[in-house]
Amino acid sequence: MNFSVSEAVFLLLAFATVFSASLVIAARNPINSAMALVATFFFLAAIYAQLLAHTIAVLQILVYAGAIMVLFLFVIMLLSLTDLGAPGPRVTFHRVVGGAAAFGLFVALVLALLRWHANPVTGRPGSGLRFGTLEAVGGLLYTRWLLPFEAVSLLLLVAMVGAVVVAKPRV
Amino acid sequence: MQPSPVDIQHYLLLAALLFCIGVFGVLVRRNALVVFMSIELMLNAANLTFLAFARDRLDDAGHLAALFVIAVAAAEAAIGLAIIIAMFRNRGTVNMEDIRTMKY
Structure with a gap:
């Protein structure tokens, strides 16, 4: 085989992405999960760049x-989950069914x-x-997506207000 | 414009694997924060699919879909984390199995 x-x-990035994504799920401490998630996002950004999606990368x-990961880390530290609590039974019916569903x-x-099967690339003229x-x-x-773009700005405003209201001790 | 040097199917396979890791995390983990991070993984898998198809068809609209997914994910993270904070304040736990009722 020659690559x-x-x-x-791509193979290197794919393995790194899957490995760090598995760490997100496997880590016991949420801080470690968050750090693995940051690594996953960086590897994914590299894959996006390989797909010529530079802007999205x-x-x-x-x-x-x-932004999102800072929010996560702030919340983890705010909650100060020092005691992770009793681990509880590792294998439960619920977990076995969940794992089987994900695998299925x-x-x-x-x-x-x-x-x-992928279509042969046609390529619109001018996109090059x-x-x-x-x-x-x-x-x-x-131009074409201006309305959804404005709707997203409204959505972010609602989310901002909503987050403040929900997290306030007394409304 | 050259076709993608890597078969688009490989990107889709990676996205499927990432999505299933996310599903696994949502269904198996008990910590609400980790469940939330798994949801972010699933959103990223969806984004990867959008971008792979955009590259395949050379259509920029897929990039816009990914852009909107990122924006909605930011809003969702803000609201969801606020809910987790409120939950922790009221119940003193973020363990999904200890939270069985909507209200006291």
Whole structure:
């Protein structure tokens, strides 16, 4: 088997992503989970860049690895979960069923993927080199997708107010 | 424009695996914070699928879908973490199995 450089890079990033994502699930301490999640976001941003989605890769690091993870870490430290509590039974009926359901979903998705074949790339005229750049994404965002964009700004405002109200001790 | 050097199917397979790791975390973990992080993993798997198809079809609209998913995830994280804080303040725990009622 001989790999091209892109394939080798992809394999490396894919293994790193899956490994750190598994650490998120496996770590006992939520802080370790959060740190593994930051690593996952960075590896995913690299994969996005490999897919020529440069703008989304930068946003992934800014918003996910930056803003959202800071929020997570703040909450973990605010709750000061020093005592993780009694571990409880490790294997319960609920957990076995949950694990089997996740595995079954994966098998179903793989079977679906095996039956699917990518279309040959046609490529719209004019998309070429601008694909995935801030210019191309921004151009679409402020013309055809302006209404959803404004709706998202409203959603963020509602979320901001809602978060303050919900977290307040007494309303 | 060259087709992707890596088969699009590989990206979709990675996304499927990430999504299932997220599902596994949601169903198996007891700590509400870790469950929340698993949901973020699932959202990222969906984003990866959007971007893979966008690359396959050379259509920038997939990037916009991913952008909106990121924005909604930010809103969801803010609200969800506020709920976890309120829950911890009222019950003194973030263990999903100790929280069986909506209200005292």
